[in-house]
Amino acid sequence: MTEPVIQFKNVQKRFGKNTIIPDLSFTINRGEFVTILGSSGSGKTTTLKMVNGLWKANAGEILISGHKISSLDLVKLRRHIGYVVQQIGLFPHMTIAENIAVVSKMLHWDQEKIEQRVTELLNLVQLDPQKYAKRYPNQLSGGQQQRIGVARALAVNPSFVLFDEPFGALDALTRIELQKEIKRIHESLADKTFMFVTHDINEALFLGQRVMVMHEGRLEQFATPEEIVTRPATPFVRKLLGTVQQNQNLWGRSHD
Numbered sequence: 001m002t003e004p005v006i007q008f009k010n011v012q013k014r015f016g017k018n019t020i021i022p023d024l025s026f027t028i029n030r031g032e033f034v035t036i037l038g039s040s041g042s043g044k045t046t047t048l049k050m051v052n053g054l055w056k057a058n059a060g061e062i063l064i065s066g067h068k069i070s071s072l073d074l075v076k077l078r079r080h081i082g083y084v085v086q087q088i089g090l091f092p093h094m095t096i097a098e099n100i101a102v103v104s105k106m107l108h109w110d111q112e113k114i115e116q117r118v119t120e121l122l123n124l125v126q127l128d129p130q131k132y133a134k135r136y137p138n139q140l141s142g143g144q145q146q147r148i149g150v151a152r153a154l155a156v157n158p159s160f161v162l163f164d165e166p167f168g169a170l171d172a173l174t175r176i177e178l179q180k181e182i183k184r185i186h187e188s189l190a191d192k193t194f195m196f197v198t199h200d201i202n203e204a205l206f207l208g209q210r211v212m213v214m215h216e217g218r219l220e221q222f223a224t225p226e227e228i229v230t231r232p233a234t235p236f237v238r239k240l241l242g243t244v245q246q247n248q249n250l251w252g253r254s255h256d
């Protein structure tokens, strides 16, 4: 059964005199993994920030689990929303375990429950708790730090997790490894809704059960990867798909 959990209805977003998003409508269902793909400046991050209330829409309506976002307590809302970004901002003076437990501590979970949860999360992101819990962030590789970012975002069991280019700074092999991990994690957690922003078309098509393609604040297509590839809805989507072919051609030529 599909259950709408994130709905945008004719949402408009302006910064000063600039209209960044003129009129955006879409629905995301519980448990979906949606990727947002688009050119730079197309409004992907702005869209994510409207989901967790960091930005307010200038017009239209945003509904979270059926409630108007304007009627929700934003502090409570954000506890139900994990956020993973490229510069994950782990606290350098805190151990990995302490970094993961920041929000649980704020919510006054007891120590035993916190320790159990940290162990569970380190196992989930495939970092041995014995080995990593007491380390500091600068003792981890970039890929391992991103795994901690994912663990921290999941710490208090949020219903939604927003990812903003989390793997953008990683080398290609680590990136592929983490893409597989995040897909596995989504499959292993029932009913978690993931929204994942990326510039990388392969990443978007691999991860998304549906892919939202944005251009200049507009939704060009919102469909399954298969549909996007076989039936691109607009010239922009077609051009985007063409870049994959162009890269393959470049690669082919350099190996002639």
Ligand SMILES: Nc1ncnc2c1ncn2[C@@H]1O[C@H](COP(=O)(O)OP(=O)(O)OP(=O)(O)O)[C@@H](O)[C@H]1O
Pocket (backbone or CB within 6 Å): 015, 020, 038, 039, 040, 041, 042, 043, 044, 045, 046, 047, 199
């Ligand atoms: N706080 C702000 N004040 C003014 N303009 C902003 C602000 N934040 C974003 N913008 C503008 O809104 C537009 C959309 O930005 P946004 O960050 O959502 O794009 P994006 O698709 O995530 O881009 P990128 O992939 O480059 O991160 C850009 O033109 C940007 O300059």
